[in-house]
Amino acid sequence: MLLPPEQALAAVCPSDWRLGFRDVEADIPSAPMRLVHGRRPECFAGRLYRNGPGRFRRASGPVAHWFDGDGLVRRFEVDEQGASLSARFVDTAKRRAEERAGAILAPGFGTPSGSGIRVANPDDVNAANTNVIVAGDELWALWEAGSPVLLDPETLATKGLKTLRDDLAHMPFLAHPRFDTNGQIWSLGISGTRAILWRLDARGRLLETRLIELPRASYIHDFSATENYFVIVLQPWVFEGHGPTIVSALSWKPELGTQILVLEKANLTRRRSFEVPAFSFFHLGDAWEERDGTIRLDACIEESPHFAVEAALDLPRGVYPRGPVAQLAMISLGRNGSGSLRPVSVGAEFPKSDPRWAGRARRYSVRAALFDSERPIARGVGVYDWKRDVSAAYDFGADHLVEEFVFSPNGSREFEGWLVGTTVNLKAEATELHVFEARNVTDGPVASWRAGTALPVAFHGTFVASS
């Protein structure tokens, strides 16, 4: 009897990381999760929304890149009754076209176009798979090259594209907006050397847009901001011409170094430019200004875009070519115009911090930590203390694929609260939800719940505490 490849592999390697890249065949109705460790802290209740590619394969074959799977939005709910999980695919034009054709059609980050797909605008190929944010009463699935997609926060049903203004339909909107402590939401949309700056209120209503020219056409996945400045990191991974995929249109040119643009929020024409050594990156932390005017931000940096260009192409096919992992680094931009990069030699991805300190001088960053060379994805959660320059981490062990952990406040000091996130337990073949005391990450989770199924590894999300 011939087994499908995933099953055959699972029979041989029970803790197989490939479980984190399997397809979800259908939406998952809400089902209870089982408490498998500890107890729910009394002050901990709320909803964790997460988004990530949930479907990679059609009859014709797989997408050619991890980043191109269909967005599957998950809702983990914790209250006095316990925990539950539901998940629903974002209903996109891409998914409908591919469902109809039984084939991967949409061009994407690493997947070339199939024949017969209509691409009148970027939203025709919007995978809506990278992040999910809350804006007022609304839930938005984010991608980066097209519009946010509006979802129902209760049912996760897709309500349609979120067009912020009629004449700005189908404009790009990054998956990593910055939420400032005034309640405003800032994002960018990138097209080569052109960028649109989006300023929204806390409810997601458009307040202002500005068009910005950038000095190079870098691939930009994330940007940062202090209280008074925007920080736009321009890596030497630049668009040159067009290609069948994003990756094929990008050239790695380390000789250019990394250029960092600092723009004054109050007057965007006032900009400063800094040079730091070349690196490749996806994710940045919230930035801040020191008393002496130095701007600092942490970043997860790589020596080259090896992961995006080589490793991530193979993940949906169950192959992991080994390579270096991203490291945590501190970027400093001095008042005298000098920029510096200080790697702190710990593996890092999905950096987060206390949102109440967004744009303000802060001490702590949380990240996915502890990477094995044998397999992709972290196996631990780490907290970096920038004041003492010390890392603390909890190792879930080789049986877990550790995803992004976000911080939720419980107490008035910075980083007093919870770390909330998920892992794929490869041994139990199930997705788990975990809560840590943020300031005691090495103690391990204070509570863990296990779902009845394993969902593939997701990217980013938002925790909404119950009041």
Place this chain on the structure above:
Amino acid sequence: MISMFDSAEGWGTGRPVGVGAVPAVGERANLSFEALPPGRYAVRAFHDLNGDGKMNSNAFGVPIEPVASSNGAEPRFGPPQWAEAAFNAGPGETRHPITFR
């Protein structure tokens, strides 16, 4: 708003041999181009939702009004190629449907 082109060069540089407008009321509308010699032609049209006579685009040049081409040729990060949209017209009357999706 409908533009008719008689060459790949015209199609590529936006130089039509005929333009016309017809109100989009109900599900169908007809427009006739008369006195054109038999040959190969391609048509592209947009639905002028705001009635300003222009095909509106967003700040990055992406069309934000519905567009359609002859032969059901699909856009692919831009209008379809002449070769995909071109059809033979004439001698005599030729009817060619343009469908907005």
